[in-house]
Amino acid sequence: MQITFRQVSHTYQPGSPFQSTALSNIDFTVESGEFLALIGHTGSGKSTLAQHINGLLKPTSGQVLIDGSDIHADGYSKKTLRQKVGMVFQYAEHQLFEETVEKDIAFGPKNLGLEEAEIAVRVQEAMEKVGLEYDEFKEKSPFELSGGQMRRVAIAGVLAMRPEVLILDEPAAGLDPMSREEMLQLIKALHEKGTTIVMISHSMDDVARFATRAIVLKKGAIAMDGTPAEIFRHADELEDMGLDVPVICKLARDMQKAGLPLEDGIYEEDKLYEALLHLWKGGAADAQ
Amino acid sequence: MLNDITLGQYYPVKSMVHSLDPRVKIVLLILALVTVFLPENMLLYIPIAAFILLTARLSNVPFKLLLKGIKPLRFILIFTVVLNVFFLPGETVWLEWEFIRITKEAVLTAIMFGIRLVLLVMFSSLLTLTTAPVALTDGLERLLSPLAKIRFPAHEMAMMMTIALRFIPTLLEEADKIMKAQSARGADFESGNLMARAKAMVPLLVPLFVSAFRRAGDLAMAMEARCYHGGKGRTRLHVLKMKRNDYLALLFMALLLAAVIVGNRFL
Numbered sequence: 001m002q003i004t005f006r007q008v009s010h011t012y013q014p015g016s017p018f019q020s021t022a023l024s025n026i027d028f029t030v031e032s033g034e035f036l037a038l039i040g041h042t043g044s045g046k047s048t049l050a051q052h053i054n055g056l057l058k059p060t061s062g063q064v065l066i067d068g069s070d071i072h073a074d075g076y077s078k079k080t081l082r083q084k085v086g087m088v089f090q091y092a093e094h095q096l097f098e099e100t101v102e103k104d105i106a107f108g109p110k111n112l113g114l115e116e117a118e119i120a121v122r123v124q125e126a127m128e129k130v131g132l133e134y135d136e137f138k139e140k141s142p143f144e145l146s147g148g149q150m151r152r153v154a155i156a157g158v159l160a161m162r163p164e165v166l167i168l169d170e171p172a173a174g175l176d177p178m179s180r181e182e183m184l185q186l187i188k189a190l191h192e193k194g195t196t197i198v199m200i201s202h203s204m205d206d207v208a209r210f211a212t213r214a215i216v217l218k219k220g221a222i223a224m225d226g227t228p229a230e231i232f233r234h235a236d237e238l239e240d241m242g243l244d245v246p247v248i249c250k251l252a253r254d255m256q257k258a259g260l261p262l263e264d265g266i267y268e269e270d271k272l273y274e275a276l277l278h279l280w281k282g283g284a285a286d287a288q
Numbered sequence: 289m290l291n292d293i294t295l296g297q298y299y300p301v302k303s304m305v306h307s308l309d310p311r312v313k314i315v316l317l318i319l320a321l322v323t324v325f326l327p328e329n330m331l332l333y334i335p336i337a338a339f340i341l342l343t344a345r346l347s348n349v350p351f352k353l354l355l356k357g358i359k360p361l362r363f364i365l366i367f368t369v370v371l372n373v374f375f376l377p378g379e380t381v382w383l384e385w386e387f388i389r390i391t392k393e394a395v396l397t398a399i400m401f402g403i404r405l406v407l408l409v410m411f412s413s414l415l416t417l418t419t420a421p422v423a424l425t426d427g428l429e430r431l432l433s434p435l436a437k438i439r440f441p442a443h444e445m446a447m448m449m450t451i452a453l454r455f456i457p458t459l460l461e462e463a464d465k466i467m468k469a470q471s472a473r474g475a476d477f478e479s480g481n482l483m484a485r486a487k488a489m490v491p492l493l494v495p496l497f498v499s500a501f502r503r504a505g506d507l508a509m510a511m512e513a514r515c516y517h518g519g520k521g522r523t524r525l526h527v528l529k530m531k532r533n534d535y536l537a538l539l540f541m542a543l544l545l546a547a548v549i550v551g552n553r554f555l
Contacts, residue, residue: 082473161474
């Protein structure tokens with residue numbers, strides 16, 4: 001499945017004194033199987049952009065195309081769109097409402113009009129994916145779970161619709177380190193099984209570890225678009241925008257400044273390790 | 289989805305009217321409403337209308353916005369005028385057919401009612417457009433504070449109103465977010481019959497209430513942590529003080545009221 005943004009702009013409350021432009025002339029294409037990270041300062045338009053992908057917001061001008069067809073054209077089924085493109089909001093646990101975990105996860109599939117038996121299969125499957133024991137949790141109220149578990153239920157609710165593309169708005173925000181890591185591993189596993197991922201994140205370390213591509217937004221426009229390696233080569237520019245860079249990136253840069261002849265754009269732990277090892281061995285060879 | 293709801297319709301610009309003391313503005317509104325109901329002669333509405341126009345001009349609020357307040361009232365307005373035209377008694381008959389009897393007096397009174405309604409709404413809109421909701425409750429609290437002697441909880445009322453107003457945008461935002469989250473899961477809020485729509489609200493309302501209670505708990509805790517213990521002995525950040533313009537505004541209003549009263553005598 002291919003997502004294309006063509007000259008998309010979005011203005012909130014046009015014509016009122018509170019008018020504000022959130023996106024201007026956004027152009028990009030996401031192919032099947034990508035893991036796209038959306039990065040940007042608070043208010044740079046990341047969430048607004050994400051909400052355009054599954055048609056929750058309509059562009060003020062421009063088009064959003066999915067497999068070549070305009071999602072706001074007459075006759076384009078919103079239901080199919082919502083099934084294909086799943087969206088997990090920030091603090092997704094705030095959307096839970098049913099009496100039991102099972103019923104809450106079944107909400108999406110039910111809205112799609114699926115058969116009871118199919119729904120049951122999907123709920124079980126989704127719970128497995130997020131690591132919640134079906135028999136243990138199905139009858140529990142979502143409100144008696146821990147924060148991390150609640151978020152898993154919310155994500156399972158989206159996964160039960162079997163989306164081809166999953167949009168996640170800061171899925172790890174506010175979780176303790178362990179739940180955080182589990183959440184990221186879950187997303188990684190989904191990506192490996194073929195789901196296209198679009199993830200909004202503030203953590204550059206997460207972007208460095210998981211993303212295959214990153215788009216940096218600045219004041220509603222695309223400032224950079226490329227692989228993490230390409231993006232993190234511009235570490236200084238990112239910092240000028242008030243964004244962070246991965247820890248390894250900083251370390252490599254500091255080492256460069258201290259005089260080590262490292263190449264530019266190292267942001268992965270093992271790459272830095274290899275480069276250092278190479279230098280050390282090379283250095284040792286010179287000494288002999 | 290809920291972007292269109294602008295609440296408290298406060299129009300944030302700088303102007304002489306905006307900077308008036310909120311207490312004064314509330315008193316002005318009360319006086320203005322009295323003035324609107326006094327005239328017995330149509331001509332007396334000319335100075336009142338002029339007064340509104342002048343105030344609107346001084347307030348830097350687009351006149352269009354002021355008229356927008358009348359829009360939701362248009363049916364009541366038409367209804368009142370039409371009803372009055374047909375059913376008020378009068379002497380000078382203009383039209384008589386079957387049971388319908390339209391008299392000059394009825395038409396004039398009907399028009400007068402219409403004018404009164406429009407002016408009423410415009411004066412009230414002028415207050416809400418030029419006064420931030422929090423300033424408004426603050427002013428109200430101060431005006432009602434003498435009632436504390438008869439144990440009227442003026443401070444508590446004002447605090448409740450302020451908190452409610454403060455959280456309306458927050459809750460709207462929250463509602464918008466939850467609505468989107470449920471829409472993303474295929475929920476449909478817009479179609480179906482009344483029953484289906486009411487049922488569709490459950491996935492919106494439950495999370496909204498849960499979050500409202502959570503916020504209320506957090507806020508109560510945060511207020512207590514900062515030693516809030518009710519209104520007694522509490523000093524204020526913004527001490528309301530009457531300035532020259534406030535006295536001038538009151539003076540103008542009093543003059544208008546007097547003019548209308550005198551006018552009633554002689555016209």
